Amino acid sequence: MPATDLDTDLAAERDHLAASRVALRHMRERAEALFATGDKVAGDAYTAEQLGRHMARRVAELADDPTTPLFFGKLTFGADRHHVGRRHVTDEAGEPMVLDWRAPISRAFYRASARDPQGVTVRRRFGFNAGELTSFEDEHLDRGEELGTASRILTAEIERPRVGPMRDIVATIQPEQDELVRADLADSICVQGAPGTGKTAVGLHRAAYLLYLHRERLRRSGVLIVGPNRAFLSYIAAVLPALGEVEVAQATVEDLVARVPVRAVDPPAAAAVKHDPRLAEVLRRALHGYVRKPTDPIMVSDGSYRWRIEPEALRRVVDEARREGLPYGTGRERVRARVVGLLQRQAEARRAESPSDAWLRRMGKCKQVTEFLDACWPAVAPEGLVFTLLSDPAALTEAAGELLTAEEQQALLWAKPARTTKATRWTAADAILIDEAAGLIERAPGFGHIVVDEAQDLSPMQCRAIARRSEHGSVTLLGDLAQGTEPWAATDWRESLAHLGKPDAAVVPLTIGFRVPAAVVEFANRLLPALGVDVPAAQSLRSDGELAVRTVTELEPATVAEVRAALAHDGSVAVIAADDAVDRLRAALAAAGVDSATADDVETAARVTVVPATLVKGLEYDHVIVVEPARIVTAEPRGLHRLYVVLTRAVSRLAVLHTDPLPAPLA
Numbered sequence: 001m002p003a004t005d006l007d008t009d010l011a012a013e014r015d016h017l018a019a020s021r022v023a024l025r026h027m028r029e030r031a032e033a034l035f036a037t038g039d040k041v042a043g044d045a046y047t048a049e050q051l052g053r054h055m056a057r058r059v060a061e062l063a064d065d066p067t068t069p070l071f072f073g074k075l076t077f078g079a080d081r082h083h084v085g086r087r088h089v090t091d092e093a094g095e096p097m098v099l100d101w102r103a104p105i106s107r108a109f110y111r112a113s114a115r116d117p118q119g120v121t122v123r124r125r126f127g128f129n130a131g132e133l134t135s136f137e138d139e140h141l142d143r144g145e146e147l148g149t150a151s152r153i154l155t156a157e158i159e160r161p162r163v164g165p166m167r168d169i170v171a172t173i174q175p176e177q178d179e180l181v182r183a184d185l186a187d188s189i190c191v192q193g194a195p196g197t198g199k200t201a202v203g204l205h206r207a208a209y210l211l212y213l214h215r216e217r218l219r220r221s222g223v224l225i226v227g228p229n230r231a232f233l234s235y236i237a238a239v240l241p242a243l244g245e246v247e248v249a250q251a252t253v254e255d256l257v258a259r260v261p262v263r264a265v266d267p268p269a270a271a272a273v274k275h276d277p278r279l280a281e282v283l284r285r286a287l288h289g290y291v292r293k294p295t296d297p298i299m300v301s302d303g304s305y306r307w308r309i310e311p312e313a314l315r316r317v318v319d320e321a322r323r324e325g326l327p328y329g330t331g332r333e334r335v336r337a338r339v340v341g342l343l344q345r346q347a348e349a350r351r352a353e354s355p356s357d358a359w360l361r362r363m364g365k366c367k368q369v370t371e372f373l374d375a376c377w378p379a380v381a382p383e384g385l386v387f388t389l390l391s392d393p394a395a396l397t398e399a400a401g402e403l404l405t406a407e408e409q410q411a412l413l414w415a416k417p418a419r420t421t422k423a424t425r426w427t428a429a430d431a432i433l434i435d436e437a438a439g440l441i442e443r444a445p446g447f448g449h450i451v452v453d454e455a456q457d458l459s460p461m462q463c464r465a466i467a468r469r470s471e472h473g474s475v476t477l478l479g480d481l482a483q484g485t486e487p488w489a490a491t492d493w494r495e496s497l498a499h500l501g502k503p504d505a506a507v508v509p510l511t512i513g514f515r516v517p518a519a520v521v522e523f524a525n526r527l528l529p530a531l532g533v534d535v536p537a538a539q540s541l542r543s544d545g546e547l548a549v550r551t552v553t554e555l556e557p558a559t560v561a562e563v564r565a566a567l568a569h570d571g572s573v574a575v576i577a578a579d580d581a582v583d584r585l586r587a588a589l590a591a592a593g594v595d596s597a598t599a600d601d602v603e604t605a606a607r608v609t610v611v612p613a614t615l616v617k618g619l620e621y622d623h624v625i626v627v628e629p630a631r632i633v634t635a636e637p638r639g640l641h642r643l644y645v646v647l648t649r650a651v652s653r654l655a656v657l658h659t660d661p662l663p664a665p666l667a
C-alpha cells in the first residue's frame, strides 16, 4: 500500500476511535441520567434498589480508560466492516461502532486463518501507544496472507516491559487459547500449561466470556476466581474490571473455608493426614455415628389426650431417613417432620379433624419430641464434630477404624486439647475439615462457574471444598504439575478432577510460552527431569531476553549492584530469595537508598519488589534477580519445584546470584 493510502487509512481509523469515544461517553451519560432518576421510576424500594445496583454496574462498565484502546482490531467481511474492542459501543441510532470481543462475530478475529478464513477478507490489528492509535497490520486472508505468531503487534505486546498488575490480553488471544476461553458454560476443563503459557489470562478471559454469554444466570449464581494467595489476587484484580466485569468474586481456598479463625500451624505429619481424602470418610462415619437406634417410646400429653409412638415406629422413621442419604441436618428435620406426622395421624383418628398448623408446630418443638431427636439424631455443629475427633482417641478410632493407621491417628490427635471448641487454636487444615463437616450437615449454595488457578497445589480435601461449591456449576482448572510445591501437590490431573467432582473434564495442554525468554526457559527446564512429573514441554515465543548466572562473594552487595544495573532498563524488578533471607535483602537495599515494595503492594510507586520464594507463584516481573538458589531448594521438601517456579518469573532478564554451588540439576 502506498504511504499516502496508509496515512489516510490511519487518519480514518483515528477518526473512528475519536467518534467511538464520544459515543461511549454519551452511552455513559444516558446511563448516569437513568441512574439518577431510577428511584423515581421504580415502583417499590426493592425494585428501586435492584435497578440502582444494575444501573451503577452499567455506569461502571461504561467507564472509559483513556490509556486502553476502545478497539484493537477490525474484521472486513467483503463489504461489511466491524471494529472489535473491549465492549459494545453504539451510536445515537443504536448502530454498532465497536463490537464486543465476546460477540459471536468477533470470534473470527481470533480464529480465522488463511486456510479457514470464516468469511473474513481482511483482518486488521491496531498498534497503540498510551491510548494513541499509532499503526496497524493487515492480513488479507482472502489472498492467503497470515502472520500468526510473527505478528509485529503480538510480538510488541509480548515483549513490552512489564510494570504493575496484570493486564488483559483481548487484543492478542491466540487460537488455542480462544478455544478454551469460548468453551461452553457446561464444560469443565483442566488446562495443563508450562509457566507463562497464559493459563491465568485464559481463565480470566473465560470468566468474562461466560458472564457476557450467560449474564442473567451467572449473576444469580455467581462466578468465582480462586487463587493461591492475596498477592496473586491483587496482581490479577484489575483484569476483569478492565474487561467491563466488575462483579466477580475472588478468594483463596482459605477464604472459602474461613468458618473459624486460623491461629495455629500443623506439624507436617498432621497436615498430611488432614489433607488426605480418607478424612472425608472418617468425618462422614463420625457424624452418622451420632444417630442412635430409638429404644424408648415418645409420650406426649396434649390437653385431655395422650399420644404415644412406639420405639418400633420410631426405628422405622430413623432408618428411612438414614437411607435417604440427605445432609445430616436435613435428615434431622425430616425425622422431626415424620414424628409429628405420626402424632398428627393419631390426633386425626381420635378427634376426627385435622389439627391446625399451630398444633403441628407446637408438637414439632415440644419437649418430648426434642428429647427424642437429641437422643437419636442430635444436632451437630461442624466445629464440634472435628473437635471431638481430634481430642478423643476413642471417638477417632471408632470413626477411623481400619481407614487410618495407628500412627496416622496419633498424628491427628492433639497432645493437649483446648477445653472448648471456642478456645481451640485451629489450623488451616482444621478449617478444611470443619468445612467438610459443614458440607455433610448442610448443603451450601454453589457458584455457576469457578476458575481455579495454580490448581496443582490443591490437596484432595481442598478440591472437595471447591467441589461442594460447584456441584451444579462448571470449573476451569488451571495449573502446571511441575510447579506443585505443596506436599500434597497433584501428580495426575485425573485425580484432582475426581476430587473436584468433574471426573470427565478434558485435560488440555497449552504449549506456547508468552512470558519467559527461550534462554531462561532452557535454563529452568534443566530442573524438569528432577521434578518427577510428566508434562508437555513449552516453546517460548521469545528469542530475546538475557540470562546471567554469577558466582559472587557476598550476596547483599551483589544484589544491590544487580538491582542498580536493572533499574537502568524499563520495567519492574524483583529480587526473589528464600523466605528467611528477604528481610536482610530489603534492609541492604534500603541502606543503599533503593526503595522496595512487598509483593502484595501492586499499586506501589517503587519499581523494585523483594519477594519471598513462597509468594511468587503466578506473578511476573520484567527483570528477576534470584538470590542463592541452593537456599530456596533446601528451605522446603519440594524446594526444586519452588526453584522452577522462581526461575520462570522473568519477562526480559534473569540474573542468578550465588555463593553456594548451584543445585545439581542446574550446575
Ligand SMILES: Nc1ncnc2c1ncn2[C@@H]1O[C@H](COP(=O)(O)OP(=O)(O)OP(=O)(O)O)[C@@H](O)[C@H]1O
Binding pocket: 157, 158, 167, 168, 169, 172, 173, 174, 177, 193, 194, 195, 196, 197, 198, 199, 200, 201, 202, 480, 514, 515, 617, 618, 619, 620, 648
Ligand atoms: N495471547 C497472548 N498475547 C499476549 N500476551 C500473552 C498472551 N497469552 C499470555 N500472555 C502473557 O504472558 C504472560 C504469562 O501469562 P499468564 O500469567 O497467564 O501465564 P500462566 O500460564 O498462568 O503462568 P504461570 O504458570 O507462571 O502462572 C502474561 O504477561 C500474559 O499477559
